[in-house]
Amino acid sequence: MTSVEMFGIKFKNPVITASGTFTRDYEDFFPLSKLGGICTKGLTLNEKEGNSGVRIHETTGGLLNSIGLQNPGVDRYISKELPHMEKYDTVIIANVGGSTMEEYVRTVEKLNNTNIHIIELNISCPNVKEGGMAFGIKSDIAFKVVSEVKKVCKKPLIVKLSPNAENILDMAYKCCEAGADGLSLVNTFSGMAIDIKNRKPVFDNTIAGLSGPCIKPIALRMVYEVSRIVNVPIIGIGGIVDYKDALEYIMAGALAVQVGSGNFMKPDICLDIINGIEEFMEKENIKSLEEIRGIARRY
Amino acid sequence: MKPKQCNGKVLSNIKILDNIYEMKLTGDFQGNPGQFYMLRSWDKEPFLSRPLSICNIEGNLLTFLYEVKGKGTDIFSKLREGNVLNLLGPLGTGFPLNNEGKIGVVAGGIGIAPMIYLCKSLKNDIDFYGGFREKPFYMDTIGKNVNKLYISTDSGKEGYNGFITDIFNPEEYSVVYTCGPMPMMSKVKNICEEKNVPLYISMEKRMACGVGACLGCSIKTTSGIRRVCKDGPVFRGEEIIFHD
Numbered sequence: 001m002t003s004v005e006m007f008g009i010k011f012k013n014p015v016i017t018a019s020g021t022f023t024r025d026y027e028d029f030f031p032l033s034k035l036g037g038i039c040t041k042g043l044t045l046n047e048k049e050g051n052s053g054v055r056i057h058e059t060t061g062g063l064l065n066s067i068g069l070q071n072p073g074v075d076r077y078i079s080k081e082l083p084h085m086e087k088y089d090t091v092i093i094a095n096v097g098g099s100t101m102e103e104y105v106r107t108v109e110k111l112n113n114t115n116i117h118i119i120e121l122n123i124s125c126p127n128v129k130e131g132g133m134a135f136g137i138k139s140d141i142a143f144k145v146v147s148e149v150k151k152v153c154k155k156p157l158i159v160k161l162s163p164n165a166e167n168i169l170d171m172a173y174k175c176c177e178a179g180a181d182g183l184s185l186v187n188t189f190s191g192m193a194i195d196i197k198n199r200k201p202v203f204d205n206t207i208a209g210l211s212g213p214c215i216k217p218i219a220l221r222m223v224y225e226v227s228r229i230v231n232v233p234i235i236g237i238g239g240i241v242d243y244k245d246a247l248e249y250i251m252a253g254a255l256a257v258q259v260g261s262g263n264f265m266k267p268d269i270c271l272d273i274i275n276g277i278e279e280f281m282e283k284e285n286i287k288s289l290e291e292i293r294g295i296a297r298r299y
Numbered sequence: 300m301k302p303k304q305c306n307g308k309v310l311s312n313i314k315i316l317d318n319i320y321e322m323k324l325t326g327d328f329q330g331n332p333g334q335f336y337m338l339r340s341w342d343k344e345p346f347l348s349r350p351l352s353i354c355n356i357e358g359n360l361l362t363f364l365y366e367v368k369g370k371g372t373d374i375f376s377k378l379r380e381g382n383v384l385n386l387l388g389p390l391g392t393g394f395p396l397n398n399e400g401k402i403g404v405v406a407g408g409i410g411i412a413p414m415i416y417l418c419k420s421l422k423n424d425i426d427f428y429g430g431f432r433e434k435p436f437y438m439d440t441i442g443k444n445v446n447k448l449y450i451s452t453d454s455g456k457e458g459y460n461g462f463i464t465d466i467f468n469p470e471e472y473s474v475v476y477t478c479g480p481m482p483m484m485s486k487v488k489n490i491c492e493e494k495n496v497p498l499y500i501s502m503e504k505r506m507a508c509g510v511g512a513c514l515g516c517s518i519k520t521t522s523g524i525r526r527v528c529k530d531g532p533v534f535r536g537e538e539i540i541f542h543d
Contacts, residue, residue: 025511025529028301041514049524056507056515058347058370063507070514070524212346241343264347264507265339267304267387 002278004036004255004289006233007156007181009117011036011091011256013274014289015246018237018260019095019122019160020067024084029267033089034274036256040077040085042097042122045107047073053204057193062212062239063261064191066203069097074107078114086115093118095160104149112154119155121146121180124162124187136162136187139174150179158235161185163215163222172226184235184258185226186219211261213239220252227253228297241265243276253294300329302388302510307338307361309382312375316436318367319409320376321354324384328361332417333393333501333533337509338363338375340384345370348387350506350528352413364412364437390509394499394533396420400473403496404428404445405463405487407479411437413501414478418444426472430463430483462486469496475536477501485541498536502527 002013016037023041026032050070057064071077074096085092094116098104108119123145124136135145146159157179163186165171172183188209193202202208219238227234236249237258246257262269277289286292307324315321330336330353337348349371355362367376378384394417402423406414407430418425418441425445429435432453442448449466450458459466464486469475477487478501491498504516504527511529518527520538525531 021508021513023512028510029304049519050514050517052519054505055517056347056505056513058345061344062346065507065513065515067514067517070517213343261346261507264509264513265343266385267508267510 001281001287002274002289006255007118009091009156013277014250014254014256015270015274015277016091016093016235016256016258017263017270018258019120021260021263026263026267030271035088035090035270036274037091037093037117038085038088039093039120039258040081040095041071042069042095043071043074043077043107043111044069044097044099045074045103045110047071047076051203051205054202057202057208059191059193059210059212059214061214062210063264064193064203064208064210065188066205066208068205071097074110078110082114082116091117093120093158095120095122097122101145101148104145105152108149108153112152116155118158119153120158120160120184121149122160122187124160124164136171137165139165139167139171142171143174143178146175146178146180156181158182158184160187160237161222161226162187163219163238164190168222169225169229172230176230176232180232182233182235183226183230184237186215186222186238189215189218211239213241213245215239216245220248223249223254224252224297227294240273241269243273243280246273246277247280247292248296250289250293251296253297255293300331300389302390305386307384307386309378309380309384310360311380312378314376315364316434319436320365320367321437322363322365322375322378324361324363324386325359326361326386327359328356328386328389330356330389331393332396332420333413334389334391335413335509335532336361336363336386336388337390337506338384338386339371340374340378340382345374347371347507348385348509349375350390350509352501352532353389353416354412355416355419364409364415366409387509391528391532392530394476394501398423398474398497401426401471403467403469403472403475405467405475405477405479405483406430407463407483408432410477410479410483410501411441412478414476415440415444417476428463428467430479431457464490469494472496474499481541484539488536488539488541491536499533500536500539501532502534502539503532
């Protein structure tokens with residue numbers, strides 16, 4: 001009943017864990033095969049240690065993070081981590097980060113020969129200096145990187161959009177023109193916090209990424225607007241912490257959703273969301289999510 | 300022992316000193332010294348749960364000793380008997396308990412919290428060194444499980460007037476455990492290295508998930524980037540790099 005399909009790949013349900021918020025450490029709390037999909041931590045060509053100093057700062061209704069794409073590098077991920085992930089009966093999406101065009105291309109090439117189902121191109125990480133972010137802000141630069149990646153990518157390619165883009169509609173349109181098979185939105189919002197006792201920014205990087213329920217209304221509006229102008233599947237992301245949030249994104253036009261910071265509130269929050277969607281569908285006599293997908297766009 | 304989600308019912312929650320509280324919960328708990336639980340007694344705000352290390356487990360009773368530092372711990376301090384909290388744990392890697400010989404424990408301020416359960420669980424002879432700002436607390440409980448108790452206060456109100464590390468000598472210990480403010484632990488590490496005594500350090504860092512996923516609490520160690528919540532909070536002394 002809750003299943004959805006994109007690129008010919010079947011998802012048991014529309015609930016996917018968002019990049020950087022979920023690892024198999026969560027298998028202590030629920031069977032991960034219950035998930036619609038799992039998105040990996042942002043993978044880069046080489047290992048990244050991540051940022052120094054404070055990495056997490058709670059805000060009202062969410063949190064700022066400045067992790068800085070800490071990851072073991074794509075090769076080590078493929079040899080050490082992926083074999084464990086493949087055990088789960090769920091869709092695996094590899095999130096790919098980078099700071100140069102060439103890095104994106106080479107990382108994607110390495111993932112082509114694995115059992116990863118889908119690639120999600122992260123052109124929007126706000127936490128890595130010198131690049132990454134620029135790809136997500138200027139649609140002309142995004143067009144170039146997506147085009148280059150698309151030339152080599154043998155998996156369905158989703159582009160993850162930044163809400164910090166100069167114009168989110170233009171950005172979405174250009175990414176699709178460049179060959180994106182789907183879009184996921186949004187990544188974190190650029191934000192900051194100041195330590196008033198020390199009279200300086202909380203984060204070594206000054207700017208960090210804001211996520212959590214506080215961003216939901218804005219993220220939802222962006223999904224709603226983007227889904228009206230593109231014809232590719234959309235994954236809605238931003239502040240989802242219960243089934244009602246997830247259904248709002250679906251009614252705004254998303255085919256699936258990703259849950260990120262919500263996993264930090266409750267380790268099996270995705271399971272609650274999946275069950276909640278199912279109960280809602282039963283109660284409202286909805287046979288398939290297709291019946292309600294984008295239904296709010298009529299208004 | 301696998302971590303799980305469970306509820307804890309407040310049996311008591313009392314102010315011990317200034318901002319220091321002791322909360323006793325009833326429920327079904329497990330855990331080793333040095334491990335911690337993520338706690339929340341609210342729905343969606345504050346957004347994150349709060350990590351507190353296990354101060355004691357006895358039967359169905361779990362004790363936390365905590366300092367009110369922000370929004371979350373302030374809410375904890377207002378909980379009353381019968382209130383229910385959601386817990387996630389036990390989490391992290393605690394202290395090794397299989398060392399032979401006499402043991403030195405050095406704790407500062409609220410850093411004594413995990414050391415209470417540690418001292419109770421160790422079968423060895425223990426000397427305890429506690430450093431405090433104004434006044435010592437919980438020393439009666441500690442006293443029951445240790446040989447010798449050394450106390451220092453910055454205020455000079457009790458014990459030695461100065462830093463606990465001024466009077467700490469690790470020479471007679473086979474191993475030393477420490478938890479407390481970074482400058483104190485850094486000094487303890489230097490002293491132990493000088494005398495070649497193995498050391499275990501319990502680290503503290505802001506956490507979001509508590510289970511090893513978000514990488515918010517990563518620290519750079521001599522054995523690479525490690526997560527305080529999962530690979531720690533307890534690390535071998537030689538792994539920790541202090542930035543004095």
